[in-house]
Amino acid sequence: MTASPGPGPGPAVAAAAVAAAASTHPPPAGLSRQARELRALAGAAAWVLGGLLLWLGASAGLLWATLAPPERAQLGALLGALLAPRAALLLLALLLGVAAVLSGLKRLLAAWPAAAGQLLEALQLRLGTDTGTPITPQGAPALQALAAGVNQLVAQRQQLQADIAAQVRQASRGIEQERSRLAALMSELSQAVVVCNLDGRVLLYNGSARAQFRALSAAPALADGAELIGLGRSIYTVFERQLVAHALEKIGQQLARGDAQPAAHFLTTTAAGQLLRVQMAPVRQVAEAAALDGRCQAKQGEESEAGEGGEAGEGGKEGEAGADPAARAPALAGFVLMLANVTREFAHETGRDRLLHELTEGSRAALGNLQAAAEMLEYPDLEPAQRERFLAVVRDEAQAMSARLNAVAAQGGGGAGTRWPLEDMLGADLVAAAVQRIGLQQPGLRAAPAEVDGGLWLQVDSFWLLQALCYLAGRLADEYGIRLVQLRLAPAPTPGRAHLDLIWTGQAMSTETVMSWETDPMPIGGQASPLAVREVLQRHGGEFWFERERVRHQAFFRFLLPLADAEAPADPGRPGQRAASLPQHASRPEYYDFDLFRQAGLNGLDQALNDRRLAELTYTVFDTETTGLNPAQGDEIIQIGATRVVNGKLLRQESFEQLVDPQRPIPPEGVPIHGITPAMVAGQPTIAAVLPAFHAFAADTVLVAHNAAFDMRFLQLKEGLTGLRFEQPVLDTLLLSALVHPQQASHRLEAIAERFGIPVLGRHTALGDALVTAEVFLKLVPLLAERGIHTLGQARDAAQQTWLARVTY
Amino acid sequence: MNTRIVVADDEPNILVSLEFLLQREGFEVTLARDGQEALDAVRAVRPALALLDVMMPRLSGLDVCQQLRADDSLAGLRIVLLTAKGRDTDVAKGLALGADAYLTKPFATKALVQRLRQLLEPAA
Numbered sequence: 008m009t010a011s012p013g014p015g016p017g018p019a020v021a022a023a024a025v026a027a028a029a030s031t032h033p034p035p036a037g038l039s040r041q042a043r044e045l046r047a048l049a050g051a052a053a054w055v056l057g058g059l060l061l062w063l064g065a066s067a068g069l070l071w072a073t074l075a076p077p078e079r080a081q082l083g084a085l086l087g088a089l090l091a092p093r094a095a096l097l098l099l100a101l102l103l104g105v106a107a108v109l110s111g112l113k114r115l116l117a118a119w120p121a122a123a124g125q126l127l128e129a130l131q132l133r134l135g136t137d138t139g140t141p142i143t144p145q146g147a148p149a150l151q152a153l154a155a156g157v158n159q160l161v162a163q164r165q166q167l168q169a170d171i172a173a174q175v176r177q178a179s180r181g182i183e184q185e186r187s188r189l190a191a192l193m194s195e196l197s198q199a200v201v202v203c204n205l206d207g208r209v210l211l212y213n214g215s216a217r218a219q220f221r222a223l224s225a226a227p228a229l230a231d232g233a234e235l236i237g238l239g240r241s242i243y244t245v246f247e248r249q250l251v252a253h254a255l256e257k258i259g260q261q262l263a264r265g266d267a268q269p270a271a272h273f274l275t276t277t278a279a280g281q282l283l284r285v286q287m288a289p290v291r292q293v294a295e296a297a298a299l300d301g302r303c304q305a306k307q308g309e310e311s312e313a314g315e316g317g318e319a320g321e322g323g324k325e326g327e328a329g330a331d332p333a334a335r336a337p338a339l340a341g342f343v344l345m346l347a348n349v350t351r352e353f354a355h356e357t358g359r360d361r362l363l364h365e366l367t368e369g370s371r372a373a374l375g376n377l378q379a380a381a382e383m384l385e386y387p388d389l390e391p392a393q394r395e396r397f398l399a400v401v402r403d404e405a406q407a408m409s410a411r412l413n414a415v416a417a418q419g420g421g422g423a424g425t426r427w428p429l430e431d432m433l434g435a436d437l438v439a440a441a442v443q444r445i446g447l448q449q450p451g452l453r454a455a456p457a458e459v460d461g462g463l464w465l466q467v468d469s470f471w472l473l474q475a476l477c478y479l480a481g482r483l484a485d486e487y488g489i490r491l492v493q494l495r496l497a498p499a500p501t502p503g504r505a506h507l508d509l510i511w512t513g514q515a516m517s518t519e520t521v522m523s524w525e526t527d528p529m530p531i532g533g534q535a536s537p538l539a540v541r542e543v544l545q546r547h548g549g550e551f552w553f554e555r556e557r558v559r560h561q562a563f564f565r566f567l568l569p570l571a572d573a574e575a576p577a578d579p580g581r582p583g584q585r586a587a588s589l590p591q592h593a594s595r596p597e598y599y600d601f602d603l604f605r606q607a608g609l610n611g612l613d614q615a616l617n618d619r620r621l622a623e624l625t626y627t628v629f630d631t632e633t634t635g636l637n638p639a640q641g642d643e644i645i646q647i648g649a650t651r652v653v654n655g656k657l658l659r660q661e662s663f664e665q666l667v668d669p670q671r672p673i674p675p676e677g678v679p680i681h682g683i684t685p686a687m688v689a690g691q692p693t694i695a696a697v698l699p700a701f702h703a704f705a706a707d708t709v710l711v712a713h714n715a716a717f718d719m720r721f722l723q724l725k726e727g728l729t730g731l732r733f734e735q736p737v738l739d740t741l742l743l744s745a746l747v748h749p750q751q752a753s754h755r756l757e758a759i760a761e762r763f764g765i766p767v768l769g770r771h772t773a774l775g776d777a778l779v780t781a782e783v784f785l786k787l788v789p790l791l792a793e794r795g796i797h798t799l800g801q802a803r804d805a806a807q808q809t810w811l812a813r814v815t816y
Numbered sequence: 817m818n819t820r821i822v823v824a825d826d827e828p829n830i831l832v833s834l835e836f837l838l839q840r841e842g843f844e845v846t847l848a849r850d851g852q853e854a855l856d857a858v859r860a861v862r863p864a865l866a867l868l869d870v871m872m873p874r875l876s877g878l879d880v881c882q883q884l885r886a887d888d889s890l891a892g893l894r895i896v897l898l899t900a901k902g903r904d905t906d907v908a909k910g911l912a913l914g915a916d917a918y919l920t921k922p923f924a925t926k927a928l929v930q931r932l933r934q935l936l937e938p939a940a
Contacts, residue, residue, distance in 0.1 A: 405922065408922075409922045412922075413920075416903065499908065500908070501904050501905065501907075501908045502904075504904075504905070504908070518879045518882050518883055522879065548903075548905065549905060550905040550906065550908060550909040552878075552909050552912060552913060553882075554912060554913070555886075565912065567905050567908055567909065
């Protein structure tokens, strides 16, 4: 249960918000624009006036210099007489002239610098943003032409940007498709495949691997193997580091030698006592870095060729030499593991070896005893009692040998499947395939299913078995004119076997005919094949015969076939079992994440974890349901649910959910909230059994919970009982939400989910809440980044400061 | 008249013992050394029971069994298969083809005699 303390933001949060918002425009420096313009205008006027007066003075001076002294006196008197009374008029004209010049200047000033300034601003706006609206041409014709030119450039730039965006979209769509295709392919494979980066982190695994790991889990019923396999998890949880390192080393040597198909094998036992055969293949570096290097070097080569002319050959060699160290030893990016659980085969082989040993050694001794006893019996002077003793020896030894042989025969029969690869197949599917195949191959012949036991799984080589059925049906049609055959499938009285019957009505046949049909090589597509029906059955360790039902006037060929082993410990190839063991999800599960290839050093929580970016960490998001709110007063966990967030993705299929027997009553008032009744927890494992599985599930990750202090307290109180400590860093979505949205009244999980538009399903089941919490967390990470909180350390510090962090349990 | 039995096996070593044993038990024994001989012998002698080895030249015990079963005039005949092949699939096939009993070698002579008596009781 996730309890939320009272609503409302703290003062510290508010203060932080104010501080964060403290950046607007800088204060205006110097004069306003208008004042500056005015001053410029006044300056210009002063210049014009001064210039005009200077020009007038200069002209007058020039004129004056050309005059003779008497003329100068005459003109001076004349000017004095003429101008003196009209001086005011002259001044007025002068002022008018100045005014006219000034007004013209002002218009010029207004037209030129303002238009240019506007154009500049418009240009800057378009440079700085992706605004694409054309600039309205203004001002002088030259400026208008400039604006038109700018508009063309902007349009060109927009076109280019759009092209690039389209190409990027297409490329990423292509990559996404490739990836989904790979994931789809992997998930269909019956071979268990795991891809790891060099750190041993899992980048990809398929459903079969999941099933394998389930068999390897020490607590399969609890964690479903999810504590072992998961994206970003370390493969060394399952395999010895030395073993993997040794295999990697072997592959490295093969790569250095230039082997076409480097691979290494090892056999290992797991903690759960299973025996695994592992094949390792390298994942080579094909990342952009390597490709880019190659291209650069090629370019360099070209340049040297062009520049040095005659020395082009040498230049090329140089380029190669430069590329060599990288190319010669192809860098490993990671490795692929193909796993097969050989526990059963190995047990089988071991058993067979032991039997064989017993047979040879035991028989040698028994035969020795027999021979000696038989030779003693040849003595004619034997007393009847002695004779009886030797006869007893003969009888005993013969019986012992019989028993030994019977044991070998019983074991030997089951071994056929291991020598010849047989696949598990639903009998109904085989019948359906046969019906279709017979109809297609023999135009005049119809095939139909009779009674078919739909639940039978056969262990067959379907290709050859179908060939045999088609071949027999074909001969029936060709030689006896049969028009309809039926197929019947039923369990056989012999344990572990089934009857597959090919039935027809009417014509019976002789034993000789059946014999020849059984031993004639079957033709396939007009060609003789190496196999006859009898060999096909031998491969199955089965039998074949012909029977007649006189009453029904029917005859049939009966195939006695092995059933699939129902007790198979790990047989991920079997769809029925796979469906049962894997949780069902509507969408294709995200079993791969190649982005982890780029993350170096994900290992170990000891390294500077606080400096790691939130977006790239691996998280276990969990929730507990409890009997009540007071862990210190005896409340107990009744359910743990958890899911994983790796590389910014929620991995629903790697979830964990387990009911826990609290070994105390569940208060009835809580039941409507969490929906867990005492009956549901009865017979469930106790916390002492569940916590180790959860601890393994959460290993090596950062814990995330809503109101984490509450859940952590419950876990901490069990440290004494289980000896397990949850020492990894913890993040609390409650505090992080308060940090991001200080003004919001409520930081309850539902309220946050509603704010983020996350649909809340399965609320108040531990897993349901954990999934919602995980989605909330994923939305919070970018919002935290906007506030400058990028790393785990920053997030923890900031969360610490919210007053809510003071709430303890 | 003693009950007649046809014994077919291609191994003389076992025939010696079987003949001696069955005669001592009061049966009238006819021997055959392969499948075809067995078939002919049964049709000629009309025994109450045929003891057939599975692995025989010309016709296998299973073939003989099947052919005998196809013959309506031999409806009351008891057939016991005797073989060194002891797999459960072999047994299943033998019984499916109409054998009344299936015994694997090695066998205890006492058990064999007991089984034969058991099979012949209702008929006798």
